[in-house]
Amino acid sequence: MTVDPAAALRALLDAAISSAQPAFCVPPALPAPPDGRTIVVGFGKAAASMARAVEDHYTGPVTGVVVAPHGSSQDHGCRSIQVLEAGHPIADDASVTAAKAIMAAVSGLTADDLVLILISGGGSAMFEWPRDRVSLSEMQAVVRQLMHAGASIGELNTVRATLSRVKGGGLARAIGSARAVALVISDVVGDDIAVIASGPAVAPPDLRAAPDILARYGVDASDHILRVMAGAAQAHDLTPAIPHHLIATPAMALAAAASVARNLGLKPIVLGDDIEGTPNVAADLHLQAAAGGGSAFRG
Numbered sequence: 695m696t697v698d699p700a701a702a703l704r705a706l707l708d709a710a711i712s713s714a715q716p717a718f719c720v721p722p723a724l725p726a727p728p729d730g731r732t733i734v735v736g737f738g739k740a741a742a743s744m745a746r747a748v749e750d751h752y753t754g755p756v757t758g759v760v761v762a763p764h765g766s767s768q769d770h771g772c773r774s775i776q777v778l779e780a781g782h783p784i785a786d787d788a789s790v791t792a793a794k795a796i797m798a799a800v801s802g803l804t805a806d807d808l809v810l811i812l813i814s815g816g817g818s819a820m821f822e823w824p825r826d827r828v829s830l831s832e833m834q835a836v837v838r839q840l841m842h843a844g845a846s847i848g849e850l851n852t853v854r855a856t857l858s859r860v861k862g863g864g865l866a867r868a869i870g871s872a873r874a875v876a877l878v879i880s881d882v883v884g885d886d887i888a889v890i891a892s893g894p895a896v897a898p899p900d901l902r903a904a905p906d907i908l909a910r911y912g913v914d915a916s917d918h919i920l921r922v923m924a925g926a927a928q929a930h931d932l933t934p935a936i937p938h939h940l941i942a943t944p945a946m947a948l949a950a951a952a953s954v955a956r957n958l959g960l961k962p963i964v965l966g967d968d969i970e971g972t973p974n975v976a977a978d979l980h981l982q983a984a985a986g987g988g989s990a991f992r993g
Contacts, residue, residue: 697958705958706951713950714879714942716740720747720812723941725875727754728808733872734758734775735796735865736812737821738891740879742770742777744812749773759799760812761792761820783841784834785822793823793860800865803872811865811874811936815881817891818851823860828922833857836908836915843911846970847882851892853904856926857919862888862898863933869895876938883968885945887938897933901926943967 712718734748734756741760748756749772759776770777778795780788800809824833836857840850855862866874874895882889887896904923908915944967955962963983969976 697960702955702958702960705954709954710947710951713947714740716743716747716879717750719879719941720744720877721751723877723939724748724752725808725810727752728806728873730804730806730808732756732758732808732810733799733803734760734810734812735799736760736814737762737792737796737817737894738812738814738879739763739766739782739816740814741812741817741820742767742772744814744877744879745772745775745777746770748810748812749775756810757799758810759792759795761789761796761817763816763820764788780820780822782816782819784837785819785830787830789820789822790824790830793821796821797823797860797865797868800869800872803870805871805873807872809869809872809874811876811895813876813891813895813938814879815890817894818854818861821860821865821891821894822854822858823864825857825859825922825926827918828857832916832919836913836919839913840907840911843913845907845911848886848889849907849911851889852899852901853907853923854892855898856901856904856923858892860894861892862901862926863893863896865894866896866933866936869934869936874936876936878938878940879942880940880944883944883970885940885943887940895936896938897935898926 732754735758736744742762745760757774761778761780763782764779767777778792780792824830876895880890888899905920948964952962952964965979
């Protein structure tokens with residue numbers, strides 16, 4: 695069977711992207727409406743599209759607020775869910791405004807109410823509210839230094855969680871007695887819900903590692919920043935458990951692409967969803983696989 699490589703690659707890419715489209719992955723995961731109100735909050739690059747999917751398919755009335763990147767949501771089409779925009783990959787003043795709006799939306803709820811949390815990649819920057827005694831500029835400076843030094847997403851988000859009142863379970867703690875469900879589109883290796891968007895609705899990982907991360911990358915931080923980090927680790931036991939449903943992941947996207955490849959008569963080689971590094975690193979791994987006798991275009 696002869697396959698046009700360019701057309702096949704486009705078909706594989708389209709399948710992978712389609713598998714993560716909110717219109718496809720959100721509706722099957724929507725919970726039943728509660729006796730009370732349903733409040734939708736969300737943050738990330740897919741926030742507006744996820745909110746639109748909720749409005750189009752949820753069987754009850756909804757209100758709420760989500761935040762997407764600047765310039766990304768002009769045609770979101772949402773009717774009852776407010777869509778804000780904020781900075782990415784570095785938080786800005788609009789990120790703080792959005793965080794305050796989201797935290798206000800989940801306050802004062804009862805056990806009859808439901809909070810539907812829509813989480814996608816990039817939410818760490820768009821949903822931000824520094825802890826007391828930490829300025830946004832101080833937080834921005836620390837994050838920029840870590841990014842420029844090559845820190846991983848997990849390391850970045852561990853540090854962010856120590857400096858933020860909404861990260862590391864901060865949103866979960868604000869929800870109080872209302873029931874909550876999180877729908878998550880993952881863009882991180884391992885799909886760790888504590889890492890995606892810095893885990894605002896999940897108990898944080900061991901935040902005691904944050905000062906060591908700064909030291910490892912030579913980040914200059916003031917003494918009061920280090921004191922704030924030290925105090926943040928005490929919040930772990932106070933975070934309520936909220937169910938998180940991974941509705942789209944890198945592995946799911948790879949599986950969708952591989953299925954299309956097989957339908958084209960090809961023998962796909964899936965290298966896995968745990969490759970980290972620059973595009974050159976990923977390209978080298980693909981070349982090594984091809985040199986070993988495999989080919990994505992072998993029929």
